[in-house]
Amino acid sequence: MENKIAVITGSTSGIGEDIAIKFASIGYKVVVVGRNKEKGNRIVDTIKEKGEEAIFLKADVSQSDECENLFKTVLETYGTVDILVNNAGIMRNLPIVDMKETDWDKVLDINLKSYFLCCREAIKIMKEKGYGRIINISSRGWLGGTAQSNYAASKGGIVSLTRSLALETARMGITVNCVAPGMIDTPLHRQSTEEEVSFRMDSQPMGKVGTPRQVTNIVEYFADEENWFTTGQVLYVCGGMSVLASLSS
Template sequence: MFSDQVILVTGGARGIGKAIAERFLRLGGTVYVLDQHIPESWSDADGMPLKGDITQADDVAAAVRTIMDRSGRIDVLVNNAGITRDHVIWKMSEEEFDRVLEVNLKGAWLMCRAVIPLMRERRYGRIVNIASRAWLGNPGQSNYAASKGGLVSLTRVLALELANRNVTVNTVAPGLIRTPLTEALKPEVWESLVQKQPGGQVGTPEDVATAVTFFASREAQFITGQLLYVDGGRSVGAGAP
């Protein structure tokens, strides 16, 4: 399905990004993973590793240059790298606010700015941004929710700016997914989140990968600016969010 396609996944060294990279590999794609931490055990079979920080324009430019030198194109960009620094606003530092916005929103913007001219020129591209159900509003996440809400807006603007070039831009908004990020939560916090899930179901990184490859497929050419929740139904119903 993705043979002959070149895919770049940010934050693809673990968690959801790794599952996305693995899914594209399984579907025949040439996959590059841009991450600030590449594990020692990493091999090219896991996707071609590019070490870098998406908040640094120089790192972003170097990664894109490497891909263009080696593969000559980027068909799919998945902006997945993201972080949390949770606190209620009266306990949140300015640094915690800034860093989350910088990684989750500005990092994705820098990636888009670097990759979009190449996609425009080729008149083909698929961009998938990984936001979060938390963009609807979550206590303790004023930084994170704002960053993901910004990412949703960024998606919509770019969808319009690129509509005449066969470049689509969409958002996937995961709910509760078991990854190293959420495994770091206190057990009582995790348990309370699970209890709010319809049917008590928690998602897997592979569930998110399914939505990503849908938006990234050639066939999804008339679907742009959209947001798809992967949250087991948590975003619907009178009790939401």
């Protein structure tokens, strides 16, 4: 892992924060990316206190100029990018008839467009060096969910983006894979109403939510240099919920 540079979007809380902390602990140099400087610096301090390496770079990854600046700064700081984890995401669950155009656009911009923008910048660098690992965080919700048409569409788009980029980069030494979590205990999950959670619990075979570390462990697998023959895949981390497909949101 030594000297490998990992850029993790939306890593100022939840799953992204856990990936940043675990990656730093196994020797990656971590770039924590988010919009909140205070939260980002807190995570970097936690990592550095253990003698590990991380920096915080502020960026709204749904904006192309901010993505370009982000990767430019990473290049200036570390000279390369080895791993990109696209993880930034939001939810705005609403029945379609109540969904405003802005609710659709915001979710698609952050959850899908930012993945395209960051992949584009990262692949420019990875292609040159003939090496890269891209891991996109989708969701089990891409299979479909009530009042989640914007979220499900964005997460399904991530699956298609991953599969297409896996083919496009297959001869460049780059792998592109996708993790599709189910209910994971994070600030985003805690936004759901009790009613929504109990509805989803009804179709949760294990009857409990997962921890961020369950997702991190799979991201770590896809990021590993040794795992070069796995690309274009979607791996569910959802306690078996995907087996029941799209019964509920």
